Amino acid sequence: MSQIRIHTFETGRLVGNETFLRGEGWSSLLRRRRDYEFPGYSFVIEHPGGPIAIDTGMTSRARSPRPHVQRRFVPRPIAGQEIGPAMRARGLDPADVRRVILTHLDWDHAGGLAHFPGAEVLMHRPEHDFAATRAGRWRYEPDLWPADFTPTVYDLDPEPYGPFPSSKALTDDGSVRIVPLPGHSIGQVGVIVRSGDVRLLFAADHLLRQDWFLEDYQAGRLLSLGVFFATQARETSRRIHEFIESVPTVLVPSHDDEAPARLNAMSPLELANTVTEADRSQLMPQEATR
Numbered sequence: 115m116s117q118i119r120i121h122t123f124e125t126g127r128l129v130g131n132e133t134f135l136r137g138e139g140w141s142s143l144l145r146r147r148r149d150y151e152f153p154g155y156s157f158v159i160e161h162p163g164g165p166i167a168i169d170t171g172m173t174s175r176a177r178s179p180r181p182h183v184q185r186r187f188v189p190r191p192i193a194g195q196e197i198g199p200a201m202r203a204r205g206l207d208p209a210d211v212r213r214v215i216l217t218h219l220d221w222d223h224a225g226g227l228a229h230f231p232g233a234e235v236l237m238h239r240p241e242h243d244f245a246a247t248r249a250g251r252w253r254y255e256p257d258l259w260p261a262d263f264t265p266t267v268y269d270l271d272p273e274p275y276g277p278f279p280s281s282k283a284l285t286d287d288g289s290v291r292i293v294p295l296p297g298h299s300i301g302q303v304g305v306i307v308r309s310g311d312v313r314l315l316f317a318a319d320h321l322l323r324q325d326w327f328l329e330d331y332q333a334g335r336l337l338s339l340g341v342f343f344a345t346q347a348r349e350t351s352r353r354i355h356e357f358i359e360s361v362p363t364v365l366v367p368s369h370d371d372e373a374p375a376r377l378n379a380m381s382p383l384e385l386a387n388t389v390t391e392a393d394r395s396q397l398m399p400q401e402a403t404r
């Protein structure tokens with residue numbers, strides 16, 4: 115099966131507290147801050163059914179983000195690198211993008227919505243509903259979204275995909291799927307793209323770096339970046355770990371400096387080496403028929 119082409123866009127960088135980002139939760143805020151700088155990525159999948167964007171990146175507009183975000187994460191948008199111009203610089207037209215998947219609604223993922231005025235923007239219902247609450251308005255700043263913004267709000271189908279209890283196939287060939295990754299936010303989703311024998315797991319902000327995630331998981335620290343919804347976050351960590359143990363996976367979080375190199379090389383994690391094809395088709399029976 116042919117490989118799918120993925121384009122990575124870095125719209126800016128952020129500086130956060132490493133202790134907090136490693137999943138030690140709010141208690142880390144009591145300790146000395148250790149600055150860690152990391153990128154913010156968005157992706158465009160070139161698919162025969164039309165390009166699909168995963169997130170829209172940061173905006174460089176001065177009024178965003180608000181002071182409460184500034185205090186915790188110092189945003190550093192890269193001039194001229196909002197996703198629209200960045201796509202054009204690589205010969206891609208944002209107007210060709212038919213669908214935008216928002217993994218969640220944080221400002222560094224929804225900041226570039228204005229670059230896709232004609233696209234259908236897919237918003238998972240729990241994210242949509244949370245954004246309307248007081249806490250959601252504080253966190254997501256919906257007043258920064260385009261004035262005429264009308265997302266397509268969807269529910270996942272009760273169709274398990276591997277360890278994920280629900281999913282949504284976005285393409286007729288089933289090669290692009292949305293899976294739930296609650297924890298960092300209540301309705302966060304990931305995207306799984308099948309490319310040949312490898313699965314690309316776009317894991318949004320559930321984890322910050324692959325190496326941290328694996329190390330923390332081994333040590334029993336399952337919170338990752340799920341401090342907001344801790345119970346769901348631990349379950350999501352278990353599911354992601356089960357997935358990467360079962361299937362050769364290129365893990366692509368939104369803020370991992372090493373993710374683009376892994377994507378370019380299509381080099382999957384080694385964890386799945388002991389699993390046979392029969393085990394795999396048992397885990398994901400819906401793929402065996404394709």
Ligand SMILES: [Zn+2]
Pocket residue numbers: 220222223319368369
């Ligand atoms: Zn983020």
